[in-house]
Amino acid sequence: MPTLLLALLAVMSYASAALHQALALNRLVPMRPRLIQAVGTLAVLCHAVIVYTSLSARDGLHVGLFESASLIAWLIALTLLAVSLFRPVLAAAAGLFPLAALSLLGVLGLPSPLVESSFPPGLIVHIVTSTLAYAFLIIAAGQAVLIALQTQALKRHRIRGIIQVLPPLTSMERLMFQLIICGMVLLTASLISGTITLDHLMARHLAHKTGLSILAWLIFGGLLWGRYQRGWRGPRAIRWTLGGVAVLLLAYFGSKFVLEIVLDRSW
Known part of the structure; x- marks a missing residue:
């Protein structure tokens, strides 16, 4: 076809x-x-x-x-x-x-x-773990948006619609954090494999990507700490999740756009 x-x-x-x-x-x-x-x-x-x-x-x-x-x-x-x-x-x-x-x-x-x-083997590991980390964390962001809609409906006492078709709010939040944990494990593996494989990880044209990826890791790490040490949930957890994913997207696609479209270069 x-x-x-x-x-x-x-x-x-x-x-x-x-x-x-x-x-x-x-x-x-x-x-x-x-x-x-x-x-x-x-x-x-x-x-x-x-x-x-x-x-x-x-x-x-x-x-x-x-x-x-x-x-x-x-x-x-x-x-x-x-x-x-x-x-x-x-x-x-x-x-x-x-x-x-x-x-x-x-x-x-x-x-x-x-x-x-x-593509040397180490770089393949870096690519696989990076893309899988993106997948889990972006799905977690989608889950966060659904939780936000669910929370808003509950505050407005709208018991029909989205409230009736989604699992309970506590189950939705638990699932979101399970996805984040999977994403964090993969993101950690990605950063470690990148450090080992890419000698020029902090080169000028990669510094922004590396720095923003580390910042995203810190955001998700802080969110997990807040969840299991301080019981964070609700709007705060949603903001941190969406913020971490936004930084992660900027780290890869923002840097790649500037390099390839603006500067006409590659990694």
Whole structure:
């Protein structure tokens, strides 16, 4: 099947699954997790082919801004579906699946000329742990947004809609922190492997990425300390989660945008 048709099928699958989840959160249609998992799996499989073809090059791999965004978005969708087999996280698909669809449109419309010819094993470990950390922490951010909506509905005494379809607030918060712990373990492994593998980790063009990644690690570390030592929850936990993810996104995509788009350089 041509790449464009696969991409369109993936985009339509992501969009339909996200729309159904959004309608279900507003109790306009019944919750159908098996249907969302099936449609989401179709989208992820098609997306996987697009990721492979967009990254592949005769002399190495394309690892530009848009290819990286598509890879991370695919991994987020894949992780969300995998975790949904054990935990009730599919509600986050209403916001995360559209991002995966947008990443596909970006990589098809704006291919990168950047090529990396070799990846030593240590660097592969760094890339894998980094992308998995992004996946878990961004899903945690999606969970935080749902908790914020749930909290707002409770304050306004709106017992219908989102309150009736989501798990209890305490369960939602517990799940969010479980995702953050997984993300923190992976982010720690990413920073350690990066320190070992990348001799130029603090080079001028990587200093901002490294510094912001460490700042994100400190934010999530502080959040976990506050949670288990001071009992942080509610709006404070939401702000720290969203703030940490924002810093992490800025660390990678902000630095990559400036280097590739503004300065026309690569890492």
